[in-house]
Amino acid sequence: MATKLAALILLAAFIAGPAACEGASICFNGWLRLPSYNPRLCRSRPDIQRRQRIPSPSGSGLSYGYYNSRCPSAEKLVTAAVRKAVAANPGIGAGLIRLFFHDCFVRGCDASVLLTATDSNNMDTEREGPPNKDSLRGFEVIDEAKAAIEAACPGTVSCADVVAFAARDASYFLSNRRINIPTQGGRYDGRESFANETDQLPGPFSNVTELQASFAAKGLTSDEMVVLSGAHTIGRARCMFSSSRLSEMDPAFAAKLRAQCNGDDNTNVNQDDVTPDVLDRQYYQNVIDRKVLFTSDAVLNSTETIAQVTENANRAGAWERKFERAMENMGKIGIKTRGDQQGAEIRKVCSRVNN
Ligand code: HEM
Known part of the structure; x- marks a missing residue:
């Protein structure tokens, strides 16, 4: 019963916005359109606040071909x-x-x-x-x-x-x-x-520091965060996560989104307008061209991460190998x-x- 009530409060907070989060220990900061991170409104998780990277996950106990003898098919x-x-x-x-x-x-x-x-x-x-x-x-x-x-x-x-x-x-x-x-x-x-x-999942309104912190809390590096974000070169997203930042985007891309969304927050749009169904390095060119949906995508243009973005955009094959390693990790x-x-x-x- 208590868990049910907590979930109900959470959902209400998510829908109502930041003001409803006052005093809450879980706030889905990064999933709400906060103007900027405000610790008075949303106290983020202590592990994320510390911003320390825990050691890389060791994967001890895992092996390749684990099912070869147990279940070959x-x-x-x-x-x-x-x-x-x-x-x-x-x-x-x-x-x-x-x-x-x-x-x-x-x-x-x-x-x-x-x-x-x-x-x-x-x-x-x-x-x-x-x-x-x-x-x-x-x-x-x-x-x-x-x-x-x-x-x-x-x-x-x-x-x-x-x-x-x-x-x-x-x-x-x-x-x-x-x-x-x-x-x-x-x-x-x-x-x-x-x-x-699920408040441990970084949200689309997160800034670079918050993204780095949430990956660090899982033992992943800032590089891995940039590399894994490249998965936003496929799939779709609801308009509610991009409609508030149309003015920050490439004007033609923003106009197309505005038309597709047509004021409906629940409409889905492609994340990558260029090659929507191909897992490729196009995402990084989109970041550079301001043709990405979320704040969390756009902020990879910041000084801390732009070098990786540029390298992933320009060096054929480099991102693919890094993505393989980061996914394995x-x-x-x-x-x-x-x-x-x-x-x-x-x-x-x-x-x-x-x-
Ligand atoms: C870096 C922080 C990340 C944030 C803030 C984020 C956020 C989001 C959001 C808000 C959506 C749209 C959900 C919706 O509208 O219902 C989405 C979609 C997606 N995300 Fe992420 N994500 C992140 C990292 C990742 C990572 C690491 C991966 C995988 C390696 C990933 C893979 C995807 C994919 C493939 C989709 C499209 C899903 C579909 O079409 O069903 N994301 N993400």
């Missing part, structure tokens, strides 16, 4: 499901890459983002959190792959690994096979998921492995914990 079954989904709708591939990011940043890569039924019977899971609700997509691809895998080798392959393999495969297909992320297996699934913990955040008997398992169905 596992990775192929994921690839088949992703290939089919991306061929039908490239946007689902974008959704799968984002799903992996949102899984790993909250409770580590433990498939907590997929849960609707948890150990504590909490109903307000990550899926209900403001960054995820009515936004994440690709769940049905994960479910299809998992069902095929369970039929071949029951109780062997975790949902967390399915999410990681699916992000790898979506990146491969959407990049026209130019990006191939080395992806280890061996993650276990968590048994808890809480909507309020992200897949090591907070993992649970075979040794963690408490609170970790191989789920049978990805949306609910085993009994």
Whole structure:
């Protein structure tokens, strides 16, 4: 009951805006149109306030070819499901890459983002959190792959690994096979998921310092933050996250957005107007040309990060290799492995914990 109430307050705060956040410890700062970060209105999380980078995730317990002997068809079954989904709708591939990011940043890569039924019977899971609700997509691809895998080798392959393999495969297909992320297996699934913990995800109104801090809190560098932001070269976003900054954009791009959005905050627009369905380095040229949607994209033009942006825009192949490494690193955040008997398992169905 208390959790339900907390989630309701959170949602109301998200809708009502910054004033409603006064005194709240969780405020989804970065997901609200604050004029600038104001600690009186929104106290950000202590780990983010510290702005210290924790050590890079070690990934200890993970290995390549983890399922070769345990379930030889596992990775192929994921690839088949992703290939089919991306061929039908490239946007689902974008959704799968984002799903992996949102899984790993909250409770580590433990498939907590997929849960609707948890150990504590909490109903307000990550899926209900403001960054995820009515936004994440690709769940049905994960479910299809998992069902095929369970039929071949029951109780062997975790949902967390399915999410990681699916992000790898979506990146491969959407990049026209130019990006191939080395992806280890061996993650276990968590048994808890809480909507309020999605405040660890950086928001579209974040400035550079906030972006760096939220990645540092997960053991990722500022470079990795810039490199991973390149995923905004595919997929879509709701107008509510860009309509307040049209005047800061390239005028022709802004005019096109204004026409497409037509005053409706919930309309979706492509993130990359040039090559919307290709995972390529176009994003960085868009940052330079002021043809990006979010504050969090545009601020990469700042002195601290512009050198990486320019290099990623100009050096063919450089960003693709860095993206592979950064995605692999992200897949090591907070993992649970075979040794963690408490609170970790191989789920049978990805949306609910085993009994
Ligand atoms: C750097 C901080 C980031 C911020 C502030 C951010 C924010 C957002 C927002 C607000 C959306 C649109 C959601 C909607 O309108 O419903 C979005 C979409 C997306 N983001 Fe990010 N994101 C960030 C980093 C990342 C990273 C690291 C990845 C993956 C590696 C990623 C992948 C995507 C993709 C692929 C989409 C499109 C999803 C779809 O079409 O379904 N983002 N992001």
